[in-house]
Amino acid sequence: MSDFNATLVSGEARGTIIKGGLERSGDNNGTFFSIKLSSDGNASFWSIPVNDFYGEIQYGNSTTEGSFPAIGLAKGKASLTFKSKSFSDNQSLDFKFNLEHADRSSMASALSNLSLIDPKDKERIETMAGVKDEAGRVDLSVQAIGPSGDLLQFKGSGRLRLHEKGLSQVNVLGGISKTLNASKLPIPSGSFSFEKLDIPFQIENEQIYSDHILLTGPLSSLQAKGSLNLISEELDLTAKLKLAGNLKIPLIGGIINLADPLSKITEIKITGNWRDPETQLIVNPFK
Numbered sequence: 303m304s305d306f307n308a309t310l311v312s313g314e315a316r317g318t319i320i321k322g323g324l325e326r327s328g329d330n331n332g333t334f335f336s337i338k339l340s341s342d343g344n345a346s347f348w349s350i351p352v353n354d355f356y357g358e359i360q361y362g363n364s365t366t367e368g369s370f371p372a373i374g375l376a377k378g379k380a381s382l383t384f385k386s387k388s389f390s391d392n393q394s395l396d397f398k399f400n401l402e403h404a405d406r407s408s409m410a411s412a413l414s415n416l417s418l419i420d421p422k423d424k425e426r427i428e429t430m431a432g433v434k435d436e437a438g439r440v441d442l443s444v445q446a447i448g449p450s451g452d453l454l455q456f457k458g459s460g461r462l463r464l465h466e467k468g469l470s471q472v473n474v475l476g477g478i479s480k481t482l483n484a485s486k487l488p489i490p491s492g493s494f495s496f497e498k499l500d501i502p503f504q505i506e507n508e509q510i511y512s513d514h515i516l517l518t519g520p521l522s523s524l525q526a527k528g529s530l531n532l533i534s535e536e537l538d539l540t541a542k543l544k545l546a547g548n549l550k551i552p553l554i555g556g557i558i559n560l561a562d563p564l565s566k567i568t569e570i571k572i573t574g575n576w577r578d579p580e581t582q583l584i585v586n587p588f589k
Contacts, residue, residue, distance in 0.1 A: 308345035314338040317361075334362035350375070350412050357382075364388040376412050378404030378440070386450060395450040399443065406438040406466055438466020446505055454508045454532060462501045469496040469517070495519045508532045521545060530576060537579050539572040 317335025340356035357370030366386040373380040384397035401409075446458025496519040503512040508531055515526040528539030571582040 306345070306347055307349075308341050308343065310343045311339055311341045311345070313340075334360075336360045352380075375401060376404035376408035376440070378402055378409075380404075393450045394447065396447040398445040401440065401442040404440045404442075406440050406464065409440050438464055438469075440464055444505075456505055457507065458505045460503055460505070462499070462503070464499040465497065467495075467497050469499060469519075494522055496522075496524070515539070515541075524570075526570075526572075528572070535575050535577070537572060537574060537576040541570040541572065543570060 315335060315337045318333065319335060320332035336358060337360075338356075338358045340354075342354045345352050345355060353374030355370055355373040357368060357372075359366065359368045361367075364387065366384075366388075368382070368384045370382045373382060378401055380399065380401040382397065382399050384395060386396075387394045441463040442460070444458065444460035446456040446460075448456030448458075496517045498516075498518045500516045500518075501512050502514055503510050510530045510532065512529075513527045515524075515528075517524040517526070522543060522545045524541050524543050526539050526541035528537070530537050569584045571584060572579050573582075574580045
């Protein structure tokens with residue numbers, strides 16, 4: 303409970319707490335209890351502010367389980383369930399988190415308060431929170447299991463969806479748009495603007511993988527796959543670009559299909575530190 307803070311909380315509890323029972327390992331330490339909690343005022347989990355919540359925490363047989371079906375977070379609605387099991391030498395944590403229709407700017411602002419975050423990432427997140435003119439919506443789901451004392455040893459899966467105009471302003475995506483716009487291909491302005499991002503992902507310890515990243519806009523879409531190392535912060539993505547198949551652009555001497563100039567680009571490589579990655583176009587000279 304040390305990571306939880308609230309101005310006003312309503313609670314209802316029942317159970318038996320044996321002196322020293324929480325410290326003793328094993329399934330028969332004698333302590334069990336259930337606590338129902340709710341609040342419609344200011345509260346925070348790990349310094350992340352939430353508007354309201356309700357749920358229940360149960361403990362018994364060296365296992366703590368929690369279920370919070372409604373959490374007001376970043377102008378959206380979230381839910382959280384978890385199960386923590388204590389052993390003689392470690393403690394495991396199995397959790398599932400879901401967030402729907404959150405405001406991107408509010409979400410970035412909330413994450414900048416996370417007590418577990420790296421200080422150098424906090425400033426970057428705060429900068430993202432300050433861009434409010436084109437604030438979008440975020441959906442996020444994560445389920446994972448691992449030792450509670452080492453987040454880089456978790457395994458699981460999740461999905462991130464972001465819908466926002468001007469997604470090309472994001473560092474990773476901005477490099478793609480900038481590189482393509484500088485390629486001098488005969489393609490009209492705005493062809494490489496994106497509005498929707500969909501990333502299903504797998505978590506394997508310090509690595510995050512995705513085989514089907516989809517970035518879409520009014521005139522083009524980008525399909526990518528790759529990985530991010532959370533320790534080295536190295537990003538390695540391979541992407542392919544597609545334009546709307548029926549679009550045509552006028553050129554001197556006639557009209558050509560938009561797919562023609564892009565057919566020379568076999569793939570797009572995005573590598574390096576995720577804060578400032580490099581974007582490289584791989585071109586087939588024979589097309």
